[in-house]
Structure formats: structure tokens, C-alpha cells
Amino acid sequence: MSDDFIDIRKVSVHGGHSGQFCHHASDSLESVVRAYIDQGFTWVGITEHMAPLSDAWRYPDEQADNLGADFLLQRFRDYFAECRALAQKYRDRIEILTAFETETYAGYEAQVNRLVEELRPDYLVGSVHHVAGHCIDYDAEHFNRAAEAAGGLAKLYCAYFDAQYEMLCALEPAVVGHFDLIRKFDADYLQTLQDAAVWQRVERNLDCIAEKNLILDFNLRGFDKATEQYPSMPVLRAAIDRGIAIVPGDDSHGVKSVGRNYVRGVSILLDLGVDTNWCKPALIQY
Numbered sequence: 001m002s003d004d005f006i007d008i009r010k011v012s013v014h015g016g017h018s019g020q021f022c023h024h025a026s027d028s029l030e031s032v033v034r035a036y037i038d039q040g041f042t043w044v045g046i047t048e049h050m051a052p053l054s055d056a057w058r059y060p061d062e063q064a065d066n067l068g069a070d071f072l073l074q075r076f077r078d079y080f081a082e083c084r085a086l087a088q089k090y091r092d093r094i095e096i097l098t099a100f101e102t103e104t105y106a107g108y109e110a111q112v113n114r115l116v117e118e119l120r121p122d123y124l125v126g127s128v129h130h131v132a133g134h135c136i137d138y139d140a141e142h143f144n145r146a147a148e149a150a151g152g153l154a155k156l157y158c159a160y161f162d163a164q165y166e167m168l169c170a171l172e173p174a175v176v177g178h179f180d181l182i183r184k185f186d187a188d189y190l191q192t193l194q195d196a197a198v199w200q201r202v203e204r205n206l207d208c209i210a211e212k213n214l215i216l217d218f219n220l221r222g223f224d225k226a227t228e229q230y231p232s233m234p235v236l237r238a239a240i241d242r243g244i245a246i247v248p249g250d251d252s253h254g255v256k257s258v259g260r261n262y263v264r265g266v267s268i269l270l271d272l273g274v275d276t277n278w279c280k281p282a283l284i285q286y
């Protein structure tokens with residue numbers, strides 16, 4: 001690590017999916033936590049995907065393997081118990097926050113509120129993985145289906161950012177996850193983002209994030225999945241212009257992706273003059 005990094009604390013505002021509690025991740029949660037400790041992280045928010053509202057809202061791989069919504073809910077409860085136990089066990093070496101990542105399909109708000117009430121997470125990562133009922137980040141086939149249903153790419157982006165805006169207003173999540181995930185399967189995303197109706201929504205959502213003082217997840221998984229981090233550079237610059245707090249999230253899905261792309265990502269933030277005295281998410285008050 002270069003000298004520039006010596007004083008910068010390693011943190012992740014969005015990460016720690018594990019094979020123990022997420023069907024598309026790998027390894028036990030404890031081995032993931034130990035990987036964060038080994039890499040010298042100061043604090044990490046573990047942000048497992050929320051339990052689905054019903055069988056219809058399971059991810060395609062969960063459906064294929066017949067994991068029912070009841071099973072997934074119980075596993076989600078187990079996740080909270082295990083994450084809190086690990087936070088205690090390793091409290092002298094790392095600060096672990098126990099959080100979760102949201103969805104935005106029909107009925108999500110009541111489901112999120114139920115889970116918050118029962119499980120009392122430290123905070124939420126507000127994420128959008130579905131637009132008009134279609135999963136947009138699972139694979140190109142699902143994404144194309146979503147674009148067709150929306151009537152084109154620009155319209156799909158607009159619907160995505162509208163769903164995000166509605167979620168920001170409904171849930172006020174402390175962290176906004178992978179802001180422009182919608183571009184994952186769009187090779188011409190820089191152009192699509194320039195569409196007037198799309199960009200207007202990007203700015204509206206950033207204004208909302210600034211006004212509510214939410215943290216923007218500087219999502220390092222984008223380097224692996226979509227050429228650059230989320231949010232992409234034009235959005236990132238617009239967020240910086242608004243003084244929005246930007247904090248790295250490695251969005252790890254197993255030991256191997258813990259801290260992945262960290263130096264690369266933080267170098268970009270340093271070049272842009274972003275404050276690397278990372279903000280911690282505001283904890284939900286109970």
C-alpha cells in the first residue's frame with residue numbers, strides 16, 4: 001500500500017455477504033469477518049440481503065434450488081444472531097455493524113418495516129435490484145427482459161431511478177447501495193445516463209440523498225462487474241458537487257472478495273479530493 005494510504009482507515013459500508021446466509025455468496029460469515037480483521041479493517045457493516053416477501057421474490061438461483069421464503073426468513077433471523085455473536089467475539093479487533101440490504105418490489109416497505117421491528121438492524125442499505133418486478137442485476141437475460149418491458153433502456157433507467165427515489169423517501173436508509181446498478185449490463189451506460197430524462201432523475205435522487213444526509217456506497221464490486229465502481233464517474237462527480245458523504249463498500253460475497261479493489265477505489269477518491277475520514281452510518285434509534 002502506498003504512503004498516501006497509511007492514515008486512511010479501512011472500512012466497508014456495504015459488505016459481508018456469506019455463503020452461510022446468501023445463496024449466491026460463499027464461505028462462512030466468521031471466515032469473512034476474519035478476512036476483514038486480517039486486512040486491517042477498522043469497522044465493517046455486514047449487510048446481508050433481506051429475506052424475500054414471498055416465494056415470488058426469491059432470486060432465480062434460490063427458486064432453482066427450491067429454497068422457500070419460510071426457510072429464507074429463518075436463515076435471515078439466524079444471520080442476525082450469528083452476526084451479533086461475531087461482533088461480540090471479535091469486538092477487540094474490529095467493529096462489526098449488523099445491517100441489511102433492501103429490495104424494492106411490490107410490498108417491500110411493509111416487509112422491510114417488519115424485519116426492522118423484529119430484528120433491529122443497526123442500519124439499512126437501500127438498494128434496488130428489481131424494476132417493475134424484473135430482476136435487473138442477475139444476468140443479461142433478465143436485464144433485457146426488464147428493458148423490453150420498460151420500452152427501452154432510457155425508460156428502464158428512469159423507472160429504476162423512480163423506484164430508488166420512492167425507496168429513499170419511504171425508508172431513508174443510512175446508506176444508498178450501488179447507486180447506478182442499473183447500468184451493469186449496458187455497455188453504453190455513459191450515453192444512457194446522458195439522456196435528459198435519466199439525468200434529471202439522477203440529480204433529483206442525489207439532491208434527496210444530500211438533503212437527508214445519507215451516505216453513498218462507493219461500491220468496489222463495480223470494477224469486477226461493470227468496468228468501474230458504482231456510482232460511475234459522472235454520477236460520482238455530481239455527488240461530490242453536492243457534498244454527499246462517500247464511503248467505500250466492498251460488497252464482498254465471500255473471503256476472496258473482502259477488500260477487493262480497495263486501493264484502486266480509494267485512489268480514485270483521493271484524486272477527486274474526497275474526504276477519506278469516512279463517515280459511519282447513522283444508527284437506527286429504537
Ligand SMILES: [Zn+2]
Nearest residue numbers: 017024049253
Ligand atoms: Zn448479493
Ligand SMILES: [Zn+2]
Nearest residue numbers: 101127177178
Ligand atoms: Zn446489492
